[in-house]
Structure formats: structure tokens, C-alpha cells
Amino acid sequence: MEHHLVLSVVARIIIPLIMLFGLYVQFHGDYGPGGGFQAGVIFASSFILYGIIFGVKKLRSVVNPTIVRCLAAFGVLLYIGVGVVGILKGGEFLNYNLLSKTSEVGQHIGIMIIELGVGITVASAMIILFFAFAKP
Amino acid sequence: MIVIYINIIILFLLIITSIAINQQDNLFAATMLTGIFSLLSASLFVCLDAVDVAFTEAAVGAGIALILFLGTLASIKYKEKVKNKVSVSGLLLVIPTGFLLIYGIHDIPSFGALDNPVQTYLADRYITGSSKEIGIPNLVTSVLASYRGHDTLGEVTVIFTACIGVLMLLGRSRGDYRGIVDKEES
Structure with a gap:
């Protein structure tokens, strides 16, 4: 979907905000709704958005699948x-x-x-699932 | 009072959505409807004051699960093979099960009842003890992470195991990754 100019411009703006929100949910879970599980999903969704807009191949050069697999085990x-x-x-x-x-x-x-730990495992698991399900 | 009406409306919308999912033979539309279903259940959880659960439902059900469905749809056909045959054995199984479930409703304590086993000692114990023992304002986090730490460990392990299962079924080995990349680059 590289030729969609509006989508790629909006994605560039929104991806850092999604990551920031993920971190907020992660570390604010003691005080408000949220926690590792939700934060992991939100953080992973920023990478998945990148993969959808700019292609899985480009996402693979941003996040190394081997490192993500190791991180999934590291969280547990x-x-x-x-x-x-x-x-x-x-x-x-x-x-x-x-x-x-x-x-x-x-x-x-x-x-x-x-x-x-929960956040790291969930985020990595979601990215791995996206890699597995998305068409190469 | 108005919350009860909102709950009833959302429950009706949930039923309508699930019927629509069943009737749909276009898989893309059915996937989108499941997303709507998740979003409706998330709003229902908000009305029931379960904000953390609603958060999870909105992020996982309406977000990631939908993406994974769409990713799968990209590699298969969008149209479902329509089978109009009515399965008698299925009906024989489903109808008694439905009756049993409705019969079982009688024994469930009514919604928010004070003599509900959860409310009699456990909730009280958490609400009074948490601020002294754990000292963090969000009670849900203190129950999930500290009182029920073993359960949450189990949950994380389940996610990790599911991830390994998907990798074994669909993931390509490292050598194959290189092969694909090389082919695309050359």
C-alpha cells in the first residue's frame, strides 16, 4: 500500500503516538485502567500498522523476527x-x-x-502472529 | 436506571450482530461484523464498570484479532462455500443444550446480588486489604498482579504457548526467510 499518500503520511504521524500511548498504559496501569496485557497489544499494533501501510518486508527490516522471538521468551x-x-x-x-x-x-x-514482562511477551507474540499470518 | 436501558439496547445489538454474522456468506463482511461485535461488547463492559476488561476487549477483539482475520483473508478466498443443508444431528445437540443452559440460569444469583458468593467475603477482603497490603490505587491491577499473580503467570504462558503453536504451524524457519528475501531482492 505504498502508493496511498494520505495513509502513509497519517501513519507516520500516528505511529509514535500509539507507541507513547502504549507506554503510558504500561506504566500507568497501577493508577488507571490498563496494564501489561493491553499495553503490549497497543504497542504491537503500532508495528502492525507500519507493516500494513509500508509492507511486511519493510517491517521485517525494522524488527528482526529472531529478536522478537527471543523477546517473547524473555518476558515470561x-x-x-x-x-x-x-x-x-x-x-x-x-x-x-x-x-x-x-x-x-x-x-x-x-x-x-x-x-x-507481560507487556514484552504480549507485544512480541502479537508481532510474531502478524508475521505468521501476513502474506510475505 | 438509564444504564440498564443502555445495557438492554447493547445486548439487542449484540444479538442482531451475531445473527448477521451467521447469515453473511461474504467473509470480509463477516470479519468486519465480528469487529463490531467486539466493540459492542467493549461498550457493554464499560457500562458494567469493568473498564479494564473493556480496554482488553477493544484492543484485542476489535483490534488485533480483526487484523489477523484480515491477514488470513488476504491469502484465502473472500466467499464462503454456501451449504444450505440442515444438519439434524447438530439440531438434536444444540436444542437440548440450549434448554439446559436456560434451565441453569435459575441457579445463578441475580446480577449484582449481595448474597453472591463473590461478594460475601472475597471482594470485601480485596477492597479492605489492598490499600494496606499492596498500596496501589487500581484494585484490578493489585488483584491481577499480586493476589492472583500465579494466574497471570499462567495467562502469559498461555499466550507464549499459543505463539509457539502458530510459529510451528505457519512460521517459516530462518533458512526459508532468507530464501524468500533473496528471491524478492534478485
Whole structure:
């Protein structure tokens, strides 16, 4: 769809805004609606929009499929890693209270990191799905 | 009061949309109608004060799922093969199941009832305990990420596993990627 001038100009403007909104939803999930899952989908949709407007081939040169696959696994590992840190500190799996000196700060850190893990996995999974389903 | 009317209208629109999806034999139109269905359910969730769920439904159901459907449609034909045959065994299965489901409605506590098992101890426990134990304002996040952390881990694993499944079925190996790129470039 490279010949659609209006679409490509609008996409150029809107893609950074979508990414910014995705990051907002990711890190504002503690205070408003949202969280890792929604943020991941929104962040991935900016890449998918790029792929639709400028072609899958060009998207493949922007995001390396191998790196995206590794990131999908990394998100899950980050989540599990937080749980394992809880065990190493002498608590239960996914016990965030021990991550910091006070339990409240520990909870904040734990929730922030696991939401980041969820976001990374979901965003990468959506991009991988788009690569798999889109016509090469 | 007005929210109840809006809910009823949205539920009717959902029924109309689902019937329209069933009747449609143009797959492109059916895909667009599923997007409308997701958007309607998202607005229903907003009316029911489930903003987080509505957010997810709008992003996943009306956004990504639609894109994946369209991506699939790009590689197959847009027209469904019409089969006008009425399947008797299917009807025999569907009608009793429908009756059983309607019969089962009697045992469900009515919407928002105070003696609902969820409301009697669990919701109370979360609402009173969350601000002290977790200390973040969004109760949904504190339940999802902390109280129910294992469930969310399971969810992420499900997404990851689904992604691996799609890659095994549809993904090309790295060598094939190179082959395609080389062919296109030369």
C-alpha cells in the first residue's frame, strides 16, 4: 500500500503516538485502567500498522523476527525471575513483599516488573502472529 | 436506571450482530461484523464498570484479532462455500443444550446480588486489604498482579504457548526467510 499518500503520511504521524500511548498504559496501569496485557497489544499494533501501510518486508527490516522471538521468551522469563527472586530471599514464589525493605515498595517493584514482562511477551507474540499470518 | 436501558439496547445489538454474522456468506463482511461485535461488547463492559476488561476487549477483539482475520483473508478466498443443508444431528445437540443452559440460569444469583458468593467475603477482603497490603490505587491491577499473580503467570504462558503453536504451524524457519528475501531482492 505504498502508493496511498494520505495513509502513509497519517501513519507516520500516528505511529509514535500509539507507541507513547502504549507506554503510558504500561506504566500507568497501577493508577488507571490498563496494564501489561493491553499495553503490549497497543504497542504491537503500532508495528502492525507500519507493516500494513509500508509492507511486511519493510517491517521485517525494522524488527528482526529472531529478536522478537527471543523477546517473547524473555518476558515470561522476567516474570518467573521475579518469582524466583522471592524464593531466594526466603519467601514463597511470587512473594513481592521481600523485594525491598518495606513490603509496600516491594509490591510496587514486583508489580512493575511482572507487568513489564507481560507487556514484552504480549507485544512480541502479537508481532510474531502478524508475521505468521501476513502474506510475505 | 438509564444504564440498564443502555445495557438492554447493547445486548439487542449484540444479538442482531451475531445473527448477521451467521447469515453473511461474504467473509470480509463477516470479519468486519465480528469487529463490531467486539466493540459492542467493549461498550457493554464499560457500562458494567469493568473498564479494564473493556480496554482488553477493544484492543484485542476489535483490534488485533480483526487484523489477523484480515491477514488470513488476504491469502484465502473472500466467499464462503454456501451449504444450505440442515444438519439434524447438530439440531438434536444444540436444542437440548440450549434448554439446559436456560434451565441453569435459575441457579445463578441475580446480577449484582449481595448474597453472591463473590461478594460475601472475597471482594470485601480485596477492597479492605489492598490499600494496606499492596498500596496501589487500581484494585484490578493489585488483584491481577499480586493476589492472583500465579494466574497471570499462567495467562502469559498461555499466550507464549499459543505463539509457539502458530510459529510451528505457519512460521517459516530462518533458512526459508532468507530464501524468500533473496528471491524478492534478485
